[in-house]
Amino acid sequence: MTNSEQIFIRDSKIAFDRKHRATLRHNISKYDQAVARGRQRYSHFQQAREKASFLKGCAVARLPELLLEFEKNITARGARVLWARDAADATLFIENILKENDARLLVKSKSMISEEIGLNEHAAEWGAEAVETDLGEFIVQVAGQKPYHILTPAMHKSKEDVASLFHEKFGTSAEATPEQITRFVRKRLREKFVTADVGITGANFLVADVGGVGLTENEGNGLMTVSFPKIHIVIAGLERVIPSVADLPFFFQHLAAHGTGQAISVYNSLLLGPRTAAETDGPEQMYVILLDNGRSQLLAEQEESAALKCIRCGACLNACPIYQNVGGYTYAATYTGPIGSVITPFYNGFREFGHLSFACTVCGRCSEVCPVKIPLHELLLLNRHRKITAEETSFGWKAALKTFGFLSRKRSRLDLAGGRWKNRLARIAGHPLGKNREMPRFAPLSFSKQWKNKIA
């Protein structure tokens, strides 16, 4: 059993933690209500999903060409594009930029891709401080944890948990309200923004035809991360690219409606390179790191490449009955929930993460809520097939499945054994599924045998 499989089995016990369940249920129910209101704003909701799916599907189909167009246009605006094959390349680029500029303090706006490359841990190794500036990210950083959810990093914490955490770490009131905590964090972060050497953001969208980076957020920390420091580094997955700026307003609204239920997020920016001679603020240097890290492998797969359409709204996590029970940390991966279970094996290997495709009841709820219509539950089944047929699956398991496939192709083969033997075998076969899974009981004689006996 791999390390992350062991973690999954160990940590899924959190499903029986009543407090964790109550916090999660409360936060997801608030999200459900907001998104239900957001959906009502659409006069043609399903058509909007069709449109988003079509546009992102076209972008994925033209990915290499659009990325080159993006590179050409943003380079002409003075930014530098760096192509990273994997996390090691990306962190090396950042380390070099920091060294060349003697940079020690980094401010970061929310970016799951920086988690993917382990940026905070690397920054500490280089002797630099990386400060999270999104409130949820700041909370989990203070708690010494990782983001729990791709959109709502501190979803597992109640307001009382946060008040007690800040009381312990900063001496604020143990009964501090969310407003008081927000004011405290804002004041603390202002000092960081004005002294930071480098600002690091992700990218919600890379806009090919104008060479711009689309950022959407609610707290204004993204804009401050971009505006104050002299250097801005964008880290973006290859799949973030869209063809035209004409589609950007639609995607900003579509993401907000499915991510938080808003008509549109509060701050929406299109960043067009570093500061020009005519501008008074903005970074003097801008770098865009385009990260592959397994995305090309995903792109090469005819069906699984649909996962590259994801706009990271988090809707599939909130809808997933497994996520709702085991929570974000059990996956032991940066991207969790249904989309995480689809893409993580491609990014980090099937050997270590292929088991995630079994963390699914195949209810199809994730595919129903996805704003870009990714057939997530079908892709999870494909991943299961890949995991089972992959070389690393044990010989015994593969042989058992082959035998089962052979026997179940013909009724007469299945009837070779009577009910007593079938029940014995089912008990042995059911063991790897865990003690909470019960195999059905076989009757002493199969239906077809009983039928034959009756006719005879």
Ligand code: SF4
């Ligand atoms: S797969 Fe779909 S629902 Fe899940 S995060 Fe991506 S866009 Fe949202």
